[in-house]
Amino acid sequence: MNQLPLTVRRSIELLGLFLLGALIIIGKAVIMPLIIAFFVSIVLLPVHRFLIQRRVPETAAIILSILLMMLSGFVVIWFFSSQISKLLADFPQIKRTILLHIHQLSDWLVERTHFSTQQQLQFFHEQNAKILNSVGGLLGGAAVSVSSVFMLLGLMPIYVFLLLFYKNLLVRFVFLWFPPQNHDQVEEAMYETETIIKSYLIGLMIQIAFIVVILGGILQILGVPHALLIGIILAFLNLIPYVGIFAGTLIGVLVILASSEELLPIVELIVVVIVVHFVDQNILRPRVVGSKVKINAFSSIVGVVIGSHLAGIAGMFLSLPIIAILKLIFERTEMFYQWSVLLGDERPDDSPMRKPELRIKPGDDPVD
Template identity: 35%
Template sequence: MKIKDQPFYIQSTAVLFGLILLVYVMAQLADILIPLAFAAFLSILLNPLCNWFEKHKIPKGWSILLSMLIAVAVVTGVFYFLSTQIIQFGDALPALEKKFASITLNLKEWVFANFNITIAKQDQMIKEALRNSQGMVGKTLNGLLGTLSIIFLLPVYIFFMLLYKTLILNFIYEVFAEENSKKVSEVLKETKGAIQSYIMGLLIETTIVAILNSSALILLGVKYGVLIGCIGALLNLIPYLGGIIAIALPVLMATVTKDGFSTQVGVIVAYIVIQFIDNNILVPRIVSSKVQINALMSIIVVLLGNQLWGIPGMFLSIPFVAVLKIIFDRIDELKPWGKLLGDNIPTVRITERLKNTRRRKAILPE
């Protein structure tokens, strides 16, 4: 007897067991799957450039290498620009540490005066909090080390994925029955378009947000505004959660380098305006992915991605779910899940539609 013919509790148990097994395997093979996932997305992004070189009579291997070299040159330029800003920040670090220590001491004295908690007790509480957060810090460092390992493996994976592109596509077509080839072709075409538009849109959006952040911080007189603005734009790649962290950095810098609170208020107002522009203008018009994921699911999958694969999982979660939605929308049994992930909000409940249908049937003559 097939699973779909079994009672609901057996079907749900089988699905739950399958999901648990899938998540366990993905967690155990994270060191292998994370670089492969990044390589797959970046290969799809570089594929049009590689095809353009091939159309101009350049051999396939050299076309792939040229495409990868252009990508590496762009990334190197961005990191060189950020490194110059980081060097300037490092030169002023001792003075910033001294000012931060003074502000911290004043804060401790204020807490003692208002809450009667001694400075020694506050230091003890801070040490305990740091001790309890060692596991989180270790997890973050492991995530960063994992990200560094991804950087070394990515070029190899990208090269071979582009080189064996035809072999991989033929395998996907041959796995499924011939009558499903049209659906497979549609899924692959939409997946390629969704990933390309999503990643390119994110790059353009990140550049614009970095310019807006840096301009606002420079006008407000916040030191190292360009560096903090660019970091904030990169953090903004983490949906919904990154923007909150991005606001804290310039507020902290303004607190350390300036007296009073007017600059901090200005930073918060400026970042709220930039976030409004980003969420209501840039994302809908520039990040023009063919698949739209609703806000609730976006937050959930980002948190799940962080729990499963750490920092890389947060970046991979949205495009991964976008691919899943494309597949769900093409399979009749999975269409409800595709609707759950999407951002189209029904105006009428299904129960009301059923009631209206029953009323119409009752009115019609037999």
């Protein structure tokens, strides 16, 4: 490969990226559950190893690890559904509050614009008809999404079980791809990949708990309606880098508008979100996630956008750990090293236009 002309090698790289993206789009229904199961199995490895060290049979250790995962998932679902049920119990009050806000908005439009109440009603009925016409398509898409979620939940324990059960076979398969002289590098890369995935995902779990407890608790003390539900929504949307915190805040504002006639809770929400997000990003995240996931902001945002287009919400959540693993692999390959530089956060202090040593890869001889 290194003997090929540079233009040919770069063309092969770009073609490979294109084919990889096409493969993910075509097979995302199969590929994404496998990637999620792989990440979950990595997180469950410490539990599995702990049980094996206690002389628990391997099959039983895997099953107990999966049961622990499922129990944790059921607790999260129960807690979230309990908050949703409280929101639904307040539906009569929510309906009255929404109608009040609509009337206030209508009066404001009458005062500030030339639209009368009748014109507003006509516009509302026209938009309502368009919405009703598209309900069938939306329900069909929702049915497909629900069926996909249930299929994912059904396959996930099976995938995780098989990945843990055949982990030694899979590791041997990876080693057989490389010549013996490169096995030390392969082993190092595999250990670092495991560390990156565990530190990232476990760190995100700690972040979720922190945001739910601190943000939800502060909002609860301040008397903001449905404070814990808002905290849960913000905690999970915060997993989407850079975009999630804004989307979660917007949903929280909408929940408050639907539940309260006052605007003070919205101000309280925004202030608390800013403070908690600052603490999370500058104090908590660097410690719980660690310095393993070194990806620059530009690559992170582009990765989230590409991940959402390739694999939807799952692609957005998994974009950062996947990019971190790719960066780790690229750092150890001479042919793809430049891609690791593009993804990393090691910004040169000076311009390569003025310092020629910044133009070459580590280990290469400078050209006189």
